[in-house]
Amino acid sequence: GAGVSQSPSNKVTEKGKDVELRCDPISGHTALYWYRQSLGQGLEFLIYFQGNSAPDKSGLPSDRFSAERTGGSVSTLTIQRTQQEDSAVYLCASSFGGREQFFGPGTRLTVL
Amino acid sequence: SQQGEEDPQALSIQEGENATMNCSYKTSINNLQWYRQNSGRGLVHLILIRSNEREKHSGRLRVTLDTSKKSSSLLITASRAADTASYFCATSIGANSKLTFGKGITLSVRP
Numbered sequence: 001g002a003g004v005s006q007s008p009s010n011k012v013t014e015k016g017k018d019v020e021l022r023c024d025p026i027s028g029h030t031a032l033y034w035y036r037q038s039l040g041q042g043l044e045f046l047i048y049f050q051g052n053s054a055p056d057k058s059g060l061p062s063d064r065f066s067a068e069r070t071g072g073s074v075s076t077l078t079i080q081r082t083q084q085e086d087s088a089v090y091l092c093a094s095s096f097g098g099r100e101q102f103f104g105p106g107t108r109l110t111v112l
Numbered sequence: 113s114q115q116g117e118e119d120p121q122a123l124s125i126q127e128g129e130n131a132t133m134n135c136s137y138k139t140s141i142n143n144l145q146w147y148r149q150n151s152g153r154g155l156v157h158l159i160l161i162r163s164n165e166r167e168k169h170s171g172r173l174r175v176t177l178d179t180s181k182k183s184s185s186l187l188i189t190a191s192r193a194a195d196t197a198s199y200f201c202a203t204s205i206g207a208n209s210k211l212t213f214g215k216g217i218t219l220s221v222r223p
Binding site: 033 | 145154211
């Protein structure tokens with residue numbers, strides 16, 4: 001596809017369960033970002049991948065959050081033992097060469 | 113803490129009028145970007161202005177950047193009802209170009 005895609009578009013889970021969110025960046029984009037958007041905190045940076053370099057995890061809110069990027073393309077964000085405060089829209093973006101970031105449609109996560 | 117702060121928080125105008133939205137930030141930046149968001153989902157990139165640029169145009173959009181005042185403005189000329197959305201400024205700092213967003217401006221354009 002031409003744009004960034006994310007799946008699922010919506011996820012409802014029970015407190016304490018693990019969830020995996022997927023991001024397919026634009027082909028050829030070397031940088032991939034995860035952000036979170038919630039009512040209380042606005043848009044927050046979570047993690048950044050660039051090529052084969054070690055990811056910048058400085059935005060991850062707790063050790064329950066982790067992400068990986070396989071083969072320099074698809075990325076998965078995993079949240080373990082979900083809490084109600086994890087409810088948010090999780091947005092993925094990709095870019096090339098430090099230019100503008102293109103965002104996917106997001107995954108709306110609801111933790112009951 | 114927020115790097116970018118938009119002003120005003122909400123703006124309501126009549127179709128055909130111009131809309132001006134402002135953004136202030138705190139630290140030196142690589143570039144500043146404006147995004148639009150409809151219905152709380154995906155962000156659409158509007159325009160990027162680099163720290164060594166002062167003004168850029170894209171269609172009905174005009175963006176200015178004043179690095180001495182650490183501020184930027186987005187002007188939408190001849191607004192349309194379809195411009196109704198939330199608008200965010202985002203600053204890019206450092207080598208990884210991660211974006212720090214403001215809280216956004218809600219623009220309503222009345223037909």
